[in-house]
Amino acid sequence: MQTIRISEISNYADQEVEIKGWLYNKRSSGSIKFLIIRDGSGYIQVTIIKSEVEKELFEKIGEIEYESAIRIAGRVKKEKRAPLGYEILLKDLQVIHNAQKDYPISLKEHGVGFLMDFRHLWLRSTRQNAVLRIRAEIIKAIRNFLDQEGFILVDAPILTPAACEGTTTLFETNYFEDKAYLTQSGQLYNEASAMAFGKVYCFGPTFRAEKSKTRRHLMEFWMVEPEAAFVELEENNQIQERLITYIVKQVLKNKRAELIVLERDISKLEKIQIPFPRLAYDQAINMLKEKGMQIEWGDDFGGDEETVISQSFDKPVFIHHYPTKCKAFYMKPDPQRPEVVLCADLIAPEGYGEIIGGGQRIDDYNLLLQKIEEHNLPRKDYEWYLDLRKYGSVPHSGFGLGIERTVAWICGLNHVRETIPFPRMLNKIYP
RNA sequence: UCCUCGGUAGCUCAAUGGUGGAGCAUCCGGCUGUUAACCGGAGGGUUGCAGGUUCGAGCCCUGCCCGAGGAGCCA
Numbered sequence: 187m188q189t190i191r192i193s194e195i196s197n198y199a200d201q202e203v204e205i206k207g208w209l210y211n212k213r214s215s216g217s218i219k220f221l222i223i224r225d226g227s228g229y230i231q232v233t234i235i236k237s238e239v240e241k242e243l244f245e246k247i248g249e250i251e252y253e254s255a256i257r258i259a260g261r262v263k264k265e266k267r268a269p270l271g272y273e274i275l276l277k278d279l280q281v282i283h284n285a286q287k288d289y290p291i292s293l294k295e296h297g298v299g300f301l302m303d304f305r306h307l308w309l310r311s312t313r314q315n316a317v318l319r320i321r322a323e324i325i326k327a328i329r330n331f332l333d334q335e336g337f338i339l340v341d342a343p344i345l346t347p348a349a350c351e352g353t354t355t356l357f358e359t360n361y362f363e364d365k366a367y368l369t370q371s372g373q374l375y376n377e378a379s380a381m382a383f384g385k386v387y388c389f390g391p392t393f394r395a396e397k398s399k400t401r402r403h404l405m406e407f408w409m410v411e412p413e414a415a416f417v418e419l420e421e422n423n424q425i426q427e428r429l430i431t432y433i434v435k436q437v438l439k440n441k442r443a444e445l446i447v448l449e450r451d452i453s454k455l456e457k458i459q460i461p462f463p464r465l466a467y468d469q470a471i472n473m474l475k476e477k478g479m480q481i482e483w484g485d486d487f488g489g490d491e492e493t494v495i496s497q498s499f500d501k502p503v504f505i506h507h508y509p510t511k512c513k514a515f516y517m518k519p520d521p522q523r524p525e526v527v528l529c530a531d532l533i534a535p536e537g538y539g540e541i542i543g544g545g546q547r548i549d550d551y552n553l554l555l556q557k558i559e560e561h562n563l564p565r566k567d568y569e570w571y572l573d574l575r576k577y578g579s580v581p582h583s584g585f586g587l588g589i590e591r592t593v594a595w596i597c598g599l600n601h602v603r604e605t606i607p608f609p610r611m612l613n614k615i616y617p
Numbered sequence: 618u619c620c621u622c623g624g625u626a627g628c629u630c631a632a633u634g635g636u637g638g639a640g641c642a643u644c645c646g647g648c649u650g651u652u653a654a655c656c657g658g659a660g661g662g663u664u665g666c667a668g669g670u671u672c673g674a675g676c677c678c679u680g681c682c683c684g685a686g687g688a689g690c691c692a
Contacts (some may be wrong), residue, residue: 211653213650213652213654213655214651214654215648215650215651215654215655216647217648218648220649220650220652222652231651233651235649267650287643288630292628292641292642292653294640294642294653295628295629295630295641296628296629297628298684299684299685300629352692370691371692374627381666394690396689397618398688398689399685399688400685400686400687400688402692405690408692457653486690486691488688488689488690489687489688490688529692535673539691539692542692543691543692588691588692589692591692602692613683
């Protein structure tokens with residue numbers, strides 16, 4: 187008899203199969219019992235009819251606790267009433283490990299705080315399984331897309347000697363006799379790699395020691411950061427459009443069942459097509475003022491502003507040419523209007539906020555040096571970065587895509603904490 | 618760091634300042650098509666902690682702890 191995974195059950199109609207997994211739920215009606223088995227690839231109902239199995243086996247089934255590891259054998263039966271279209275008629279069952287009877291997560295409602303304390307077990311539930319499968323699909327799509335477009339994976343270090351951007355708070359750690367910091371962006375290293383490989387990206391965790399406590403923030407999150415030589419602002423935006431539409435297309439194609447589990451409105455994802463609207467910062471300010479928001483030219487956008495903007499479009503929208511003072515020191519000022527920079531953030535629809543921050547970098551040595559001094563950054567830490575403008579400097583651009591916010595948007599979740607297996611949150615690092 | 622809301626049974630929540638309850642989970646019983654199954658019964662409590670007001674506090678007051686949402690900052 188063949189051991190199969192639940193996800194491939196449709197290939198085995200009317201055959202006898204074996205499945206190894208865990209008991210997800212059980213129901214009993216006297217002479218008929220139902221077990222829901224999960225094996226990591228899916229969930230399937232197993233039906234046990236008293237008159238068709240040995241008495242000893244039928245009685246044993248009532249004693250199996252939730253989440254016990256079991257091995258079942260039975261015949262795959264087409265069944266209209268089953269969610270997958272199939273169920274299994276039990277022939278035999280072995281308990282590999284009978285779980286303790288106090289499994290904390292029932293199928294009834296629980297609060298988020300409680301579930302997060304049991305995150306290691308919560309991962310077993312259907313919704314969490316769907317979210318993390320979609321996360322994996324998104325990451326696969328990103329890497330496929332960038333590889334196809336000729337970008338080379340060149341990772342940036344996690345341990346860094348100083349602030350990459352010098353602004354936000356960093357996690358500090360010991361590095362033998364020195365201090366080191368966990369990276370908050372691979373971008374500066376990416377610029378060096380781009381001058382070596384042309385088109386590169388890094389993909390890895392990023393750390394921010396900000397005491398942020400909102401649905402959009404984690405202390406540790408994952409970011410993909412492409413960077414390309416000879417690419418200017420508009421081409422940079424076009425790469426992002428193609429990337430985002432590709433990600434959405436792949437999820438719709440390969441993870442539709444998971445989107446349905448999450449009750450995601452799929453029609454909203456189907457609208458994600460090139461081109462995305464572009465809104466200059468100046469226009470965005472006017473738009474927000476017309477909607478009655480208190481904001482002046484030169485203010486950066488907060489969560490409320492992003493939400494209002496994103497709800498005005500049914501696609502992601504680029505906001506470009508922000509005031510220079512709002513953005514990082516390395517952003518290239520517009521030669522025609524130095525008070526704004528050649529940058530663009532991509533705001534996801536449905537109120538999900540910023541998922542990409544990107545732009546063109548300063549390629550002139552003297553201007554970069556001036557900005558480093560204006561921002562009071564220690565020049566000696568940036569000598570290597572300045573070198574890139576001494577030896578074959580070219581126009582170049584890049585962007586950073588936040589994985590968790592992208593997953594939250596595509597899954598339709600209202601908080602990023604469920605989009606990563608083990609979220610690191612303010613004052614919470616267990617489990 | 619600041620603002621708002623909350624903490625009562627294992628979980629989710631009720632309870633006018635006057636005898637702390639329900640649903641689920643657990644245990645016992647019933648049911649041949651259940652989908653978070655259902656029906657009957659039972660057990661289960663130092664109301665986050667420490668003070669205070671009151672004849673009497675889960676409820677009012679003060680401090681602290683913890684959680685949730687948000688602001689700032691950002692992806």
